[in-house]
Amino acid sequence: MIDKETLKQKVLSRKPQSYWLSTTEETEYPALNEDIKADIAIIGGGMVGISCAYLLRNENLRIVILEADRILQGTTGHTTAKVTSQHNIIYSKIQHQLGNELARQYAEANESAIKLITTTTKELGINCDLVPQYAYVYTQEDKHIQTISDEVRAAADVGIAADYVEELPLGLPIKAAVRFANQAQFHPRKYLLALAKEITEKGISIFEESRIVDIEEDGPYLLTTQQGKKIQAKKVIIASHYPFYNKDGLYFSRIYTERSYVVAVKSADDYPGGMYISYEDPTRSLRSQSTPEGELILVGGENHKTGQAKDTLKNYEALIDFAFDKFKVEDIPYHWSTQDCMTHDSVPYVGYFAENSPNLYLATGYGKWGMTNSTASAMIIKDLILNGKSPWQDVYSPSRKASVTSAKSFIVENLNVAEKFIAGKLSPPDSPLNTTCTHMGCELTWNTAEKTWDCPCHGSRFSEKGDIIEGPAVSPLEADHDVNTVEKLIKDDF
Numbered sequence: 331m332i333d334k335e336t337l338k339q340k341v342l343s344r345k346p347q348s349y350w351l352s353t354t355e356e357t358e359y360p361a362l363n364e365d366i367k368a369d370i371a372i373i374g375g376g377m378v379g380i381s382c383a384y385l386l387r388n389e390n391l392r393i394v395i396l397e398a399d400r401i402l403q404g405t406t407g408h409t410t411a412k413v414t415s416q417h418n419i420i421y422s423k424i425q426h427q428l429g430n431e432l433a434r435q436y437a438e439a440n441e442s443a444i445k446l447i448t449t450t451t452k453e454l455g456i457n458c459d460l461v462p463q464y465a466y467v468y469t470q471e472d473k474h475i476q477t478i479s480d481e482v483r484a485a486a487d488v489g490i491a492a493d494y495v496e497e498l499p500l501g502l503p504i505k506a507a508v509r510f511a512n513q514a515q516f517h518p519r520k521y522l523l524a525l526a527k528e529i530t531e532k533g534i535s536i537f538e539e540s541r542i543v544d545i546e547e548d549g550p551y552l553l554t555t556q557q558g559k560k561i562q563a564k565k566v567i568i569a570s571h572y573p574f575y576n577k578d579g580l581y582f583s584r585i586y587t588e589r590s591y592v593v594a595v596k597s598a599d600d601y602p603g604g605m606y607i608s609y610e611d612p613t614r615s616l617r618s619q620s621t622p623e624g625e626l627i628l629v630g631g632e633n634h635k636t637g638q639a640k641d642t643l644k645n646y647e648a649l650i651d652f653a654f655d656k657f658k659v660e661d662i663p664y665h666w667s668t669q670d671c672m673t674h675d676s677v678p679y680v681g682y683f684a685e686n687s688p689n690l691y692l693a694t695g696y697g698k699w700g701m702t703n704s705t706a707s708a709m710i711i712k713d714l715i716l717n718g719k720s721p722w723q724d725v726y727s728p729s730r731k732a733s734v735t736s737a738k739s740f741i742v743e744n745l746n747v748a749e750k751f752i753a754g755k756l757s758p759p760d761s762p763l764n765t766t767c768t769h770m771g772c773e774l775t776w777n778t779a780e781k782t783w784d785c786p787c788h789g790s791r792f793s794e795k796g797d798i799i800e801g802p803a804v805s806p807l808e809a810d811h812d813v814n815t816v817e818k819l820i821k822d823d824f
């Protein structure tokens with residue numbers, strides 16, 4: 331059996347690498363090299379963008395996907411890929427904040443998404459390791475037992491068969507758990523790369539390395555890529571994860587980003603099946619993944635706002651400690667982290683970008699539950715485009731009214747952004763790069779584990795050389811730095 335500290339050193343000296351990316355081919359779609367016209371332009375080739383295009387593929391519309399980098403390498407390429415309508419404690423929360431009818435819409439949308447992923451997998455014959463599973467939210471504390479039992483009741487109210495259980499197959503000591511049947515897990519890139527192949531065969535164009543840096547509204551929309559190419563589109567779907575376009579939406583004050591970590595553990599224990607997440611902090615999430623080299627247990631958790639952790643190596647270390655506590659760990663061949671967009675009431679923003687934008691659509695804010703939510707988003711946006719309405723549009727509406735709880739969260743998060751903005755200005759970092767975020771000017775922080783510059787305000791991230799890794803920023807860091815010093819910094823770190 332390998333010693334924990336030796337394994338930690340071995341793991342953390344390697345670059346983080348997602349299992350999903352390591353086991354699938356990188357795509358090579360061309361960059362856009364001319365001005366074009368389209369009926370629908372989709373900005374972003376993550377799970378949302380690809381799923382929207384897939385559902386619209388037979389509608390005789392000229393559709394293009396514009397991807398900043400390579401498709402399916404963003405959050406979708408680094409997820410844990412539980413395909414479930416169980417989004418930690420959610421139904422009692424939505425009932426309380428927005429009422430039972432909207433909680434029912436949310437349940438129906440996400441249960442329908444599981445069915446759609448399952449039937450699509452069968453119809454296209456996709457080998458994406460889709461396996462049915464039970465999903466559990468558990469608590470190890472007496473004080474949260476009531477929350478668990480409230481969620482079982484709320485789930486029943488909205489039509490989901492949920493059980494209250496006091497033991498887990500996993501053998502973790504718990505006080506209570508809510509269990510959903512008929513949930514699933516899969517390999518997200520195997521599923522979505524098959525969808526990408528299918529849509530291109532149906533005539534949809536995917537352009538990679540074609541970041542959209544500007545959207546102008548003038549009759550049809552006019553999008554501009556970083557290379558200066560123009561796309562004139564009648565309708566636009568913003569599927570770029572964090573929306574970089576802000577007109578009338580005030581999204582920068584309504585969305586914040588949170589990172590989490592995953593370690594993929596090879597263990598001598600037999601994993602009993604099931605997908606698990608703790609209710610209380612620190613969050614711990616578990617699922618397994620079968621691989622040709624044996625089963626991996628994906629251990630996730632360690633949330634923090636982007637750019638607001640002191641030393642992100644410690645987050646991986648905490649997960650490795652947890653894995654050693656619970657399992658006979660033999661190796662950790664993969665570890666990775668990623669971030670998701672969070673809303674103040676834990677419900678995504680999907681639908682018309684603003685009340686006065688009938689041809690501009692948005693899908694974001696999945697709160698780390700984007701596998702079913704992005705599939706549901708594609709169903710909603712398809713319905714809005716083709717029929718002008720969707721049965722689930724009210725709960726997801728980006729223009730919905732804030733509840734009292736979400737208004738409080740709005741104030742707390744925006745005070746946090748203001749504080750980070752001011753703190754950065756008072757104490758400029760000791761760095762050879764110009765580390766002021768090109769989005770709205772917050773000071774970036776160095777992410778020790780990923781070797782990136784991360785923004786504590788809205789979550790933009792930049793490589794060690796200043797290239798954009800993720801938005802909302804659309805411009806790289808200014809190149810007024812001493813490249814030799816940056817290269818030395820990187821060598822010293824790895």
Ligand SMILES: Cc1cc2nc3c(=O)[nH]c(=O)nc-3n(C[C@H](O)[C@H](O)[C@H](O)COP(=O)(O)OP(=O)(O)OC[C@H]3O[C@@H](n4cnc5c(N)ncnc54)[C@H](O)[C@@H]3O)c2cc1C
Pocket residue numbers: 373374375376377378379396397398399400401402403404405406407408409410411412413414540541542543569570571574588589590591592630667668669670693694696697698699700701702703704801804
């Ligand atoms: C650690 C972690 C674990 C998770 N586990 C689960 C889970 O088990 N189950 C679950 O349901 N959900 C999970 N999620 C959430 C889920 O992975 C995400 O919600 C989902 O992948 C988001 O998909 P997306 O298409 O919105 O974003 P992305 O996959 O990030 O795609 C957005 C794309 O847009 C591109 N883009 C950005 N800006 C531009 C631009 N200006 N022009 C052109 N393209 C642009 C990006 O390059 C990217 O490819 C998890 C999230 C985290 C952080």
Ligand code: FES
Pocket residue numbers: 767768769770771772785786787788789790801802803
């Ligand atoms: S992402 Fe908004 S200021 Fe950096």
